[in-house]
Amino acid sequence: MLEPGMNAMIDPAKEKAGADSQTIFELLDVEKVYEVTKSEGFLKRSKRKLAALDGVRLRIDQGASMALVGESGSGKSTLLRVLLGLTEPTQGLALYRGRSVNQMREAGPDFARDVAMVYQDARGSLNPRMTVGQLIAEPLRHFGICPESDIAEQTRSLLARVGLAADVAGRYPAAMSGGQIRRVAIARALASNPTVLVADEAVSGLDVSTQAQLLNLLRKYRRKWG
Ligand SMILES: Nc1ncnc2c1ncn2[C@@H]1O[C@H](COP(=O)(O)OP(=O)(O)OP(=O)(O)O)[C@@H](O)[C@H]1O
Ligand SMILES: [Mg+2]
Numbered sequence: 010m011l012e013p014g015m016n017a018m019i020d021p022a023k024e025k026a027g028a029d030s031q032t033i034f035e036l037l038d039v040e041k042v043y044e045v046t047k048s049e050g051f052l053k054r055s056k057r058k059l060a061a062l063d064g065v066r067l068r069i070d071q072g073a074s075m076a077l078v079g080e081s082g083s084g085k086s087t088l089l090r091v092l093l094g095l096t097e098p099t100q101g102l103a104l105y106r107g108r109s110v111n112q113m114r115e116a117g118p119d120f121a122r123d124v125a126m127v128y129q130d131a132r133g134s135l136n137p138r139m140t141v142g143q144l145i146a147e148p149l150r151h152f153g154i155c156p157e158s159d160i161a162e163q164t165r166s167l168l169a170r171v172g173l174a175a176d177v178a179g180r181y182p183a184a185m186s187g188g189q190i191r192r193v194a195i196a197r198a199l200a201s202n203p204t205v206l207v208a209d210e211a212v213s214g215l216d217v218s219t220q221a222q223l224l225n226l227l228r229k230y231r232r233k234w235g
Contacts, residue, residue, distance in 0.1 A: 017076070017077055036067050037103075038102075041091060044058055094109075094120075125207070127208040134194065140178060140181055141177050148201050173189065173192050
């Protein structure tokens, strides 16, 4: 069950894949209540509870894709944060491959390598003082994906995979368009060869043709690498 005003759309092709496919993520009756400060006139403030998530259950299997659709403030980002162990749920459990996400996150770098995230604010999530090439090389080095001598080639290959020319590697984020910067964020997320890609509004606010290109790219990825 999801919040009112939020829908989950599961790829129908994958739904048919059957119950025996491996479960990657599971949310069991997740609740998230925030305490927010409400102002009641000049200098008077009171605390109020806000239920961002209430009894969310979902399961995501290997090779499936799921889209959460809902109005602003319906809890989409909160749900992703709980799923990734970045926010502790008030109630319920977030499981990754059958184990608590928090345990998995604390156990070492494997979780971060396996589960990549494209943040809602793609531009804000990237260090503006690093070039596109450096931004993509960083996870390659961090996770030891390839030897130092292959970093440049691997960076070029990741740029090509997201449809960017090799010469953007020398540019800074400020010199990239909104669509290009999302591609950079996706390339960086894919650098660690993750099993799961979590994208928070990877295409919102872009023109329709750029949205279609990015969604096709993600769809191609799912088909090719599950
Ligand atoms: N850290 C926080 N403290 C208090 N309230 C929060 C916090 N984070 C989110 N909220 C509230 O929880 C609700 C859900 O927020 P969330 O960011 O998950 O929505 P969303 O569906 O991602 O919205 P959008 O489409 O605008 O990104 C909102 O009412 C928001 O104000
Ligand atoms: Mg959001």
